[in-house]
Amino acid sequence: MADKATIVLFSHVSNTRSITGAEKLLLFFSRELSPYFNCILVAPQDGKLTQLARSYGLQVRLMSIPLVYGVYTPYAGLPADIRKLQEGREYHELTHWLAELRPSFVITSTCVHALPPIAAKSLGIPVIWKISETITDNEFTPISVELIHNNSDEILAISQTAAACFPEEIRDSKVTQLPPSWSDADLMFEAWSKLRGERRSELKIAPGDPLIGYVSSFINKEKGLEHFVKMAVLVHEQHPAARYLVVGTPGDKSYYERCVRKVKLEGLTSRFRFVGYEECLPAAYCAMDLLVVPSLIREGFGMTALEGYAFSKPVVAYDSGGLREILDAAGCGELLVPAGDMDALAGRVNALLVDQAMAAGIGRQARERIEAVYGPAAYRVRLQGLAERWHLRYCLQPPQLIGGPEAPPAAAPAGGKSAPAAQPTRGKTGRRAARLRAAKLRRGRLRRAKSRSGAAGTRPRRKKRAAGSARRRASGGGKKRRAGQAGSRQSKRRRKAS
Known part of the structure; x- marks a missing residue:
């Protein structure tokens, strides 16, 4: 641990009932960075995220830090509100802690977690701002863009869609694309057949009945559950044997209950299974035959679709934000439909249900393509390049991978600027670091030679x-x-x- 530079990663949430896509991304990112750096994860409270982080050996610190939702939905008074937050006790405690710790750099997750980068920059600590969502496009968007630009040394975007709000000169100078991935161990690949049989038996799904899945960490109007229910009504007319699985914690309870009532009114209660938070998500995905992602917001990426492909499931989705990037990479762009078009959504699902063997083949082929672009090997190649760059820029020591997996080469994502592959860094910083290392080695050799000669006499x-x-x-x-x-x-x- 002493050989690794200390960095701090800030999570904006740590939910107790579920774990969101943003939390999953940050946890995976922290785990993959831990072979290179001594990572401290800061979260507002104990929850699923912090429990998992500790189980993976990550250091955790609990710290309540106000979020600035106005960065996601910009408005004219945003700068004044941030200045007011900087006068608060939480901000001063955060600044004091960072001043004492003096990490090599900090990473803040999501655009709404603005106070940690502001505090770090005020202390001269480098900042990497990780953007996982699409900032609302309105007349005040430049305020958010300027805030992020002024308080970051680098911007790490989850997708081209998430980076689109930044002007070209900022994208060229400081934005790097690092799409997410998954852990093969977490997928439980060897147990897929067993998980499928057990979960379908628990849900009382007959072997021949197709199961159509919907997954969301927190279910609210923007995630389109009502559209999924209306789609099911249309699909039921042509495929009455189809069953439907809804996985997720109600975020908006009144909305969730309205969707459940809609199912009852349509006489489809026996066809639906509402299971809430799923402790074993691999079992739920394995039980499904296809996945539907009817998101009504411009997704920064769309982790649910990526997870579906990781489990070799065909995915039908609305054309919302980063979902297009995923389905295009999977070679399944034809399974995208315009956001809000429930008839088209039902049409794509019906076409897959006509030939389930063909649908399963589409899922397998999509997984192969997705793994080449977004799989763990591709992710680790990009991350190793970033780790080397960050060491040279912010730590002035060569990165040392301690106990980490070797990363085979992999394909880069289609389009956009991606994270660099592992290679020697050139320029003034790289040459200076090389000179420092060479001088250190010379001093070590001289000391050892002197010690040997002294010992001889x-x-x-x-x-x-x-x-x-x-x-x-x-x-x-x-x-x-x-x-x-x-x-x-x-x-x-x-x-x-x-």
């Missing part, structure tokens, strides 16, 4: 000193000898004087 000198001490003792000691020499010199001076 130690014993003879000790013997000579020991022999001299014995002679002094035999002659009556040094004091008597020096007294005799002084008396002899005085006698000579008296003879000369006479």
Whole structure:
């Protein structure tokens, strides 16, 4: 641990009932960074995120920090409101803690977590601002863009869609694209067949009945559950055997209850399963035959679609933000429909249900393509390049991968500026770091050579000193000898004087 530079990663939430896509992304990011850096994860409270972080060996600190939602939905008074927050107790405690810790750099997750980068920049600590959402496009968007630009050294965007709000000169100078990935261990690949059988049995789904899934960490209007229910009504007309699984914690309870009532009114209660928060998400995905993502907001990326492809499921989705990037990379752009078009959504699902073997084949092929672009190997190549760059820029020491997995080469994402592959960094900073390392090595060699030469001559000198001490003792000691020499010199001076 002592060999690694300390960095701090700030999470804007730590939910107790569920874990959101943003939390999953930051946790995975922190785990993958931990072989390179001593990572401290800061969260507002204990929750699913902090529990998992500790189980993976990450340091956790709890700190309440106000969020600035106006960065996501900009308005004219945003700068004044931020200045007011800077006068608060939480901001001063945050600044004091960072001043004492002095991390090599900090990483803040999501645009609304604005106070940590502002505090770090005020102390001269480098900031990497991780953007996972699409900032609302309105007349005040430049205020948010300027805030992020002025309080960051680098911007890490989850997708081209998330980076689109920044002007070209900012994108070229400081924005790097780092799309998310997954952990193969978390997918439980070897147990897929068993998980599918057990979960479908628990849900009382017959082996031949197709199961259509909907997944959201927190279910609210923007995530389109009502559209999923209306789509199911249309699909039921052509495929009455189809069943539907809804996974997610109600974020807006009144909206959620309205969707449940809609299912009852349409006479589809026996066809639906509402399971709430799913402890074993791999089991839920394995039980499904296809996944629908009817998101009504411009997704920064769309982790649900990525997870569906990771489990080899065909995905039908609204064309909302970063979802297009994922489905295009999977070669499934034809399964995108305009946002809000429930008839088109039902049409794509019906087409897949006509030939379920073909649909399963689409899912398998999509997984192969997605793994090449977004899989763990591709992610680690990009992250290793970033870790080397950050070490040279902010730590002035070469990165040392301690206990981390080796990363084979992988394809880069289609389009956009992606994180650099691992390679030597050039320029003034790189040359300076190389000179420092070379000088350190030379000093080490000189010290070792001097130590060896000193060690070779130690014993003879000790013997000579020991022999001299014995002679002094035999002659009556040094004091008597020096007294005799002084008396002899005085006698000579008296003879000369006479």
